[in-house]
Amino acid sequence: MASFDATHSGGRFSRRGFLAAGAAGIAAASLPRRLSAATPPVLVTSIRSLSNPYHAVWKQGAEAFAKSVGAEHVTLVSEGNSEKGIADIRAMLAKTGGHMVLNSDPNDTPDARPIVEAATKAKAYVVTQWNKPSDLHPWDFNPYYISHIEFDGIASGKQIAEILFKAMGGSGGIVALGGMISTTAAIERKKGLDAALAANPNIKLLDFQVANWKATEAYTITSSLLTRFGDQIKGIWAANDDMGTGALEALRGEGLQGQVPIVGIDGIKAAVDAVKSGEYAATITSDPFWQGGMGLSLGYHAAMGTFDPAKEPKDHREFYGRVTLITKDNVAEYYKTHIDAQPVIDWNDIWGRCTGQIRPS
Template sequence: MKRKHPEAQSRRAFMQVAASTGLLATLPFGRRAFAQGEAPLLVNSIRSLSNPYHAAWNAGGEAFAKHAGLDYVTLVTEGDSEKGVADIRGILARTGGNAVVNVDPNDAADARPIVEACVAAGAHVMSQWNKPDDLHPWDVGPNYVAHMSFNGQQYGRTTAEIMFEAMGGSGGVLALGGILSNTVAIQRRAGLEAAVADAPGIELLDYQVGDWQSSKAYDIVNTWLARFAGQFSGIWCANDDMAIGALEALRVNGMSGQVAITGIDGVETAVQAVMDGEMAATVSWDPFWQGSVGLSIPLKARLGELDVTTLGKDKREFYAKGVVVTPENAEAFYEANYVTAPGLDLDDVWGRYAGPIEQS
């Protein structure tokens, strides 16, 4: 398969340059005048900047804030729920609630205290991925603008089915999941298990929690290589960071390309691995876009450019579209997302809308 272009920049690096050279002219918010003390602080709260997915998310936030002419802060939880909640409360206290918050809560339960703190302080907040099933923006009020996610069960199943096909439709598989209490991890595991149930030639040998981390995935796979030697031909991973950890363990043991691996997130290293035949598939959410649109929507609400009260439930709790990346489209995807300038137009904040999140 084609190796990446030597002159290619990572998406994050490109967008940092683009932000400083005016290439983000498609973004909707130009610099505007605010009275002293009125300009809201833009805040992205994510897991870790060492994770390439969240690093791209942060790059999107930085680029959006620079174009909007607003100050920007990145908060990282490093997997610590208490820290995540406390850091946001600290920002709210510092700004007197004059903030726009885009948050990927560490755990589903974290969303409630974060949302309640933002609303009480008068900030506008949008959540992504994780929240309790009974927490809805329309029950809280207009300052909890929206919640966005992607259909974890659908894409968890899709990547599993691609892996089964790459295996020839039969054999043993192993699986690496995210944090047990994480909404997305639960959904993706459900998709995997549904796919296994419908594939009589496939046996799920083991499922281990890798906490979304490549280092934990690496250690788990090394243990599996001894425990299940010769018994498996596929490793399903709930995110790309774990998939890369699994791949590295295979590389060290001389097994690269011999086991079908799938991940989810569409980070650059995973797409490259698909191009090189070391992974069977990944799914891109476009974290750069998530870091941007997750600020754009609540900022529009704060500035009065979006009337939250007129939005139906379908636009306040919704799924966005992902892109499944396989060997058939990996090279074109890489060119469009990591080599050339990515197109981004947040004037159409619903351009990647995939439908409402079904209510239980």
């Protein structure tokens, strides 16, 4: 049997409650899920790793939503292993008899298909985020595959690059750190960087290296690039903040923090702190707290019959969510509302951050 890390808001997941939820799900398996209002579905989050600050906040949002509806919540972590991530989801579907809602950030783009197919077969409601094949669509798996959520990576990658170039004075060399090259976000953010470079001929890309979203890899790579290029490096572009803060540690080791601007994406606390201190020029956040809670809210409301996914327009089934740019101009306010305090979110406003249908790739 696949192993998984099952936790819920408030501590270890209750075995008695888990078995009860599973029994209820099995008993209701022949009925439409939305008729099971007396036994709310188990809420399940599937993410890469809780050591990643972005996913740690995602889990907090999931727990906040679960608490708001009094439902059980389980977190599954793949630790970057696609086989484990898919196996753990299948194990949870079996244990709950399919009476569950899944909010999944697939480890890799191809992983979304077996996850969606397994959930649909079990009549469990599922939302995916960030990664899925372009030919996999929620409307082909009605009503159980509710929505796929992304954030416009091309626009974000381009925007942070332009801010970086401005912080550099409009000319000079940069190095860039990319995410897992097969994932949608990494591919799109690199396209955004490329577009910004094409429009700014006085900026030279000295090197682009894949650091797989990880601070440790980014630190090692940046240290090597600093040795190789020295003071030719006038800025660092990172496809996420875990890598960006890893690069920042490498700069600190050379006493260059604040002298070489960095930009990233995710809005993790370390990056927001760096924006405050002037070591970071900007970060963009998709609000992982919202992602963690709203993905479950969509599934929960569908399961409870609040809406019928099959009747929703396509721009509710595959959509870009809203992002927030964090710079020195608004970092103090952002810190007050998202770092010092837990964000206040209306979990019933399920379509409030839709900004348009995802464009075909």
